Amino acid sequence: MRRMVAAAASATVATGAALTAVLAGSGTSAADPVSLTLQYSCPFPLIGTQTLQIVISADIPTTVNVGEPTPAFQVKAVATVPPTATQGLTLVGAATVEGSAKASSTVTAPEATIPVTVPATIPVTPVPASGSFDTVATGDAPSLTFTQAGQATITVGDILLTLHPKRADGTDTGLGVFDSQCTQVAGQNNVLADITINGGTTTEPTTTEPTTTEPTTTEPTTTEPTTTEPTTTEPTTTEPTTTEPTTTTTNPPTGIDYSYALEGDSVVKKLGATVPLSGGIDANLDLATGNFTADLSLEPSKLKATLFRFIPITAKVDFAQEGKTTGTLSGGVLSSTSHTTIKLPSVKVFGFPISKSPKCQTSEPSEINLTSGPGFDPLAGGELSGTYDIAPLENCGPLTGLISPLATGPGNTIDVTLSPKES
Numbered sequence: 389m390r391r392m393v394a395a396a397a398s399a400t401v402a403t404g405a406a407l408t409a410v411l412a413g414s415g416t417s418a419a420d421p422v423s424l425t426l427q428y429s430c431p432f433p434l435i436g437t438q439t440l441q442i443v444i445s446a447d448i449p450t451t452v453n454v455g456e457p458t459p460a461f462q463v464k465a466v467a468t469v470p471p472t473a474t475q476g477l478t479l480v481g482a483a484t485v486e487g488s489a490k491a492s493s494t495v496t497a498p499e500a501t502i503p504v505t506v507p508a509t510i511p512v513t514p515v516p517a518s519g520s521f522d523t524v525a526t527g528d529a530p531s532l533t534f535t536q537a538g539q540a541t542i543t544v545g546d547i548l549l550t551l552h553p554k555r556a557d558g559t560d561t562g563l564g565v566f567d568s569q570c571t572q573v574a575g576q577n578n579v580l581a582d583i584t585i586n587g588g589t590t591t592e593p594t595t596t597e598p599t600t601t602e603p604t605t606t607e608p609t610t611t612e613p614t615t616t617e618p619t620t621t622e623p624t625t626t627e628p629t630t631t632e633p634t635t636t637t638t639n640p641p642t643g644i645d646y647s648y649a650l651e652g653d654s655v656v657k658k659l660g661a662t663v664p665l666s667g668g669i670d671a672n673l674d675l676a677t678g679n680f681t682a683d684l685s686l687e688p689s690k691l692k693a694t695l696f697r698f699i700p701i702t703a704k705v706d707f708a709q710e711g712k713t714t715g716t717l718s719g720g721v722l723s724s725t726s727h728t729t730i731k732l733p734s735v736k737v738f739g740f741p742i743s744k745s746p747k748c749q750t751s752e753p754s755e756i757n758l759t760s761g762p763g764f765d766p767l768a769g770g771e772l773s774g775t776y777d778i779a780p781l782e783n784c785g786p787l788t789g790l791i792s793p794l795a796t797g798p799g800n801t802i803d804v805t806l807s808p809k810e811s
Contacts, residue, residue, distance in 0.1 A: 421447050424580050426544060430570035433563055434644055434767075435476035435675060439573065442467045444544075444580070451584045457533050465525045475675040477515045480561040481720055481763055482553035486512045487565070492545035498538035498585070503545075510551070537587030542580045546571050555763075562767025643672040643680075648769055650686070652804030656778070658797050661693035663705055665804060673717060673766065682713040684726050693794075700738060701794070706731040710753045722760040722772065727753040730778060735791055743791055748784035756802060769806040776800050 423445040431437045444465045477485060487510040495502050513523050534540065547570040553561045572578060652665045666689075671682035686707035693701045708729040715724030730750045735743040758772040778800055781792035 420450055421445065422581070424544070424578075426576055426578060427573040428547060428570040429573055430547075430549070430568050432473070432476065432568055433566060434479060435472050438470060438473055440467060440470075440570070449583075451586055452534060454534055454537050454585055454587045467523055469521050469523060471518065471520050472675060474516060474518060474521065477553055478517060479673075479675065479717065480553065480563055480765055480767060481555050482515050482561050482563075483556035484512050484514055485551060485553045486510050487549065487551040489550065490548045492547070493580070494543045494545060495540065496543070497534060497540040498536035499534075510549075515553075534585045537585050540581075540583045540585055542583075544572070544578045544580050562765040643674050644766075646671045646673065646766055647809040648806035649809055650684075650804050650806055652802065654800060654802040656691065656693075656795055657799040657801075658778075658793075658795055659691070659693040659695075659701070661691050663689050663691050665689060665802070667707075668809065669713065669806065671713075678716050678718045680715055680717060680724075682715070682724070684709050684713045684728075686728070695794070702736045702739075703732050704734040706733060708749075717764065717766060720763045722758075722764040722766075722770070724758045724772070726756045726758075728756055729753045732781065732784065732791070732795075735784070742787050743784045745783055745785050748781060748788075748791075750779040751782045752779045754778055754800075758802065758804070767808065769808050771803070771805050773801070773803045776802065 423443060425441060425443045428440045428442065429437055430440055442465060446464065489508045489510055490505050491508060493504045495504060511525075515521070549568040549570060550565065551563075551568060552565045553563050555561060647670045648668060650665065650667045650669055654663045654665055655661070656663060665686060667684070667686040669682050669684045671680045673680040686709075688707075689705045691701075691703040691705050695701055708731060710727040710729060713724055713726040715722065729752075731746075732743065732748045733746045734741060735748070754776045756774060756776040758774040760770050760772050764770045775798075777798040778795050780796045781788060784791050
């Protein structure tokens with residue numbers, strides 16, 4: 389959120405900051421307020437591809453003069469981060485998001501048509517617990533000078549985001565630092581400005597070579613009065629009425645899939661015996677609700693115990709899952725419920741089998757409730773623990789009445805660690 393997302397806030401901030409490097413206005417003309425709204429398709433971890441709406445606004449002069457440096461002015465970009473992106477960020481414990489961006493734009497002037505890629509810094513933006521939230525980016529555009537009269541047009545292109553969500557204590561989330569290449573949704577009017585360049589008394593001589601100007605390397609804080617291309621000219625004739633996306637839309641996935649390896653153990657209270665556990669779990673998480681369903685599988689194991697401190701007992705232990713494991717991931721805490729029938733296909737005392745029935749099992753499934761500590765990270769996994777009851781055994785042969793009391797009862801514990809499976 390991969391969404392985060394996390395990521396929707398960062399896209400907005402990045403766009404506004406990057407555009408400040410390709411806009412400029414004239415101090416001798418009246419400035420008009422302009423606004424351009426664009427939508428971008430941005431892929432993020434956890435939350436899939438999101439469509440982000442970005443609104444860019446500024447007060448831009450309608451005309452400039454040839455050879456006359458233009459003053460710098462401020463540009464603002466605002467975006468509403470959709471709830472799905474917020475969910476993706478909070479899911480991994482992100483309290484803030486920051487990073488950098490590279491926004492591409494094109495300046496078309498009488499001198500040349502020049503692609504411009506400008507790096508920008510994404511400031512620290514707080515992430516709320518839920519719902520949408522706005523991000524605001526502002527920046528000062530540099531002064532620049534045109535060398536030929538005519539018309540200049542600035543269009544806005546794609547954005548490359550490098551995002552860094554962080555926890556409240558400043559540490560990394562499971563997302564780490566990731567890139568998202570945001571592509572402008574097709575069919576939009578992406579003209580940010582059409583600027584009239586008047587050939588005033590300061591018109592440059594015909595020997596000026598505009599093609600040698602390198603606006604892509606021009607620093608936004610410097611002015612190059614004779615050779616700088618209008619890499620930062622602000623739009624004065626933007627047609628905001630032709631592009632009016634009124635709502636931010638998202639394309640949330642139906643659910644996020646996670647696969648974990650499971651290792652741990654369970655202690656059978658009556659016997660004081662530890663049963664090693666291993667297996668895996670494949671879960672699908674609904675971001676909107678925090679609910680998940682999962683398929684749990686546990687490998688066969690063995691139990692070793694000593695009765696009355698001198699009678700050795702061994703047993704093979706199998707686990708049959710009854711239905712889906714269900715649960716929630718909310719507020720950084722994972723809770724799950726599984727129903728498992730415990731089977732003892734072989735029980736031995738002093739090495740001699742006293743039960744070899746494949747149908748020897750608990751008379752009803754055990755309900756196993758597991759809970760993590762705070763800050764469970766679905767990307768990194770974590771530790772879970774809980775307790776459960778063991779129902780009386782059945783179908784264990786003539787000695788069922790002897791075997792069943794050995795394991796039956798409440799207060800049995802389980803501790804497991806989930807680790808992401810390698811894809």
